[in-house]
Amino acid sequence: MTPQEIRELLPLYALGVLTPDEESAIESAVARDATLAAELVSYRDAATAMIEPVVPSPETKTRLMASIGEGRFEKFSAGMAKLFDVSVDRAREILGLVDRSASWEAAMPGIGLVHFGGGPAYAAADCGFVRLAEGAAFPLHKHLGEEVSLILSGRLQAVDEQGNERILVEGDELVQAHGSEHHLIAIGGECVFAARAMNGIEIGGAPARPSKPEH
Structure with a gap:
């Protein structure tokens, strides 16, 4: 040459x-x-x-990391799959919703909700995420079936109808029997948890259920 x-x-x-x-x-x-x-x-x-570098938005980066198993909630993917009767890949996809602001609906001041569908075993359950701002309380409610909650971040105070208290932290599960009642308070910062409520819940004597899962 x-x-x-x-x-x-x-x-x-x-x-x-x-x-x-x-x-x-x-x-x-x-x-x-x-x-x-x-x-x-x-x-x-x-x-x-x-070449102009393109910096992904925080939400896009979170969704990408979740899709390849590197999201911040990756350690919960297997537990979420079991809790909601879905595949691990679907559990990762669901967990990615937590960091997408568009996923959340404001149920009331200080309380955000995300609804999604569970697998075949829990087709009759209300499945979703609850986000409580520091000091916010999810109101007293009655369980119309078994409810299982998994704490993803923060700390949660659960108070039952008799006034008994329990403090839950990241990774803890709370199982509530059919007919039981409690209210929940975020303490020491924001708290996010996943919940599966068979047959839904009742607040103030009225059923409180989403029309249909959004995700």
């Missing part, structure tokens, strides 16, 4: 579009000639300037 041919190929080398043989020839020539090496640096700088 002539010196002129080498120079003509330098810009293409900087763009990474040469064949392996051409790349080897360029690398050998650059190693022997400081002027060619300097020219290659300038071409590489120009090629880099042509």
